[in-house]
Amino acid sequence: MTTIKTRMGMEAEISSDWTGEPAILEGAIVIGAGAAGLAAAYALIEAGIATEILEREGRLAEPWHHRHENLHLNTHRDLSTLPGVSFPQGTPAFPHRSAVIRLFNDFAQTHRLPIAFGVVVEEIDFRGDHWLLKTSTGPRAARHVVIATGRDRQPFIPAWKGMKDFSGKIVHSAHFGRASDYAGTKVLVVGAGNSGFDALNHLSGVETGQMWLSARNGPSLLPKRIGKIAVHRFSPVMARLPARLADAVMAATQRLVFGDLGTYGLPP
Template sequence: MLGFSSESRGKEAHDLFLNRMPVWVDGAIIVGAGPSGMATAACLKEKGVPSILIEKAECIGSLWKHRTYDRLHLHIPKEFCELPLMPFPASYPTYPNRQQFLDYLEAYARHFDLQPHFNESVQSAHYDRDAEVWRVNTVTCGKSNSNKVEEYTARWLIVASGENAEIVMPKLPGMKEYQGDLMHSSMYKNGSEYVGKKVLVVGCGNSGMEIALDLANFNAKPSLVVRGPVHVLPREIFGRSTFSVAVKLMRTFPVWLTDWLLVFYTWLTLGNVANYGFNRPKEGPMELKHKVGKTPILDVGTVNKIKSGHIKVVPRVTSLTNNGVRFENGLTDSYDAVILATGYRSNVPRWLKGEEKFFSVDGFPKRPSPNGWKGDDGLYAVGLGRKGLLGASMDARNIAEDIRKSYESRQLAEDRCGNHIR
């Protein structure tokens, strides 16, 4: 029996009057059916704990399906990206491509019989202290359930909505006046429609660098905006993944020495990247990744295209003009298209209410990884530690084990209560 207060009972009566009786979930509510949410649902199922997955899109892994470019591959080896309890197929290459990863996610969902509630967008979630449950309100927008409102209640709430839930669009002067193609990188697929055209890519993260490379391979004329200091590393060192090499080095050496070795090897293979417009931060690549979650660029050929002149590096943009942009050095240039590789952000602050103690204003746990997966009152976060798929899998395992203990204790207490009544 749940100990609902008079206030909570009054709310239930009001919901019933509106034909919206809360749906009780005997387990956990998981917001988001991307890799993080599915990994957690699978781990919970393996522990015998039920859950429901709520997903605003019409499919699993919607970011990978709808917001990624065609040539995308995993930037680190598959063994660091597999979800718990199910490895990638042995036939997959070291760096699976976009479609292979999507196929893996579909197979994962089938294997664990994960059936998310699709097209269901969470509008708000809060902890009801009187009833000691989480209340999650959703709206379903589908062909057969247009604007259907629902409320779920459960003991546990797992935030798996992702680091990349919403695109970041900068507000640059002149955006309305610009007459060329203007888009966020999430809309870019390939460079086939830009052959022979001048294209400006704003942002030099891994996505921006690879989109510029893709444009050059399609014989476009790309320019790349480098907005600030950034680490560029080769994807492989002596035929082995730079990421795996860094992990092994850090098991033996301190982070500062690992960073020095990585940067030194980069200098040997790529040369002094500062000569091509990439100034390095003061902190080393692994130190920076640990401190703020900033991922170094793993070069897959872009630097060579810059060296050969097929990609031009340009300064920061201050505004757009009718037919191009104005740079911070005062110069202007014309472009047929501008692609904003300006990243994504968490959307947690928009819908999760009253949890400022656990989540920062930018929608990430305040506690640094690997300790940011557990909050208070049955609140959890998975895949928000800026540690990629490997970090999400670790979160999922920790969360499932933690909930299992509470779930089994509650079941035992309820069984004892039932036996006493009988």
């Protein structure tokens, strides 16, 4: 027996028919209860579509529980909320991971979202007029399926040549741990994205040995704030600009705040 939620908070139950085939949910199954899955389910329910959420973990925001203790969002709190639920007053401009975990749970509880935890979707098959899902708790069927499994659940480390002979540690940013663990060691950070610079920011406060950054291209570096204004507040405006103009604005801001980064070996 499965409980799903419909508009106005009404609940309904679906069960397998006498043949053993699952009854078809005349609505949607959302796979994944991360930010995208929760928001999609909320929108579907608001539109009057019966919806069920399947989450493989036993609790919300599981990846956030395992990230390092100093992890913060790199997006401003005002641009990182979920419909109808905001960060509590006093939350830092760039919320700590614990605040993100709390936001997910507050959102699910506020809207009474129907989440089935511990359900692993193993296979999805289209049957002409509906989707059949093979899961760890039995088959499910629905007219629509939304895939919201995210992109950072499984850390990926490429198989570099010579990796097996390397005598040091190779650590994915998902398992960064504490910056103090790297004291006195030489560190190479591979990748100039958000995770790479997050690691660099924390490592800069520790007496490490020599430290390098490996970047495929010159990254666009912007300060978190100019004066007391969080730069990220301008991102909705920047997103509407043509790419060339946005690049020019970011390059000018980078040069104004940091100077010529070419002296540090960073290309444009």
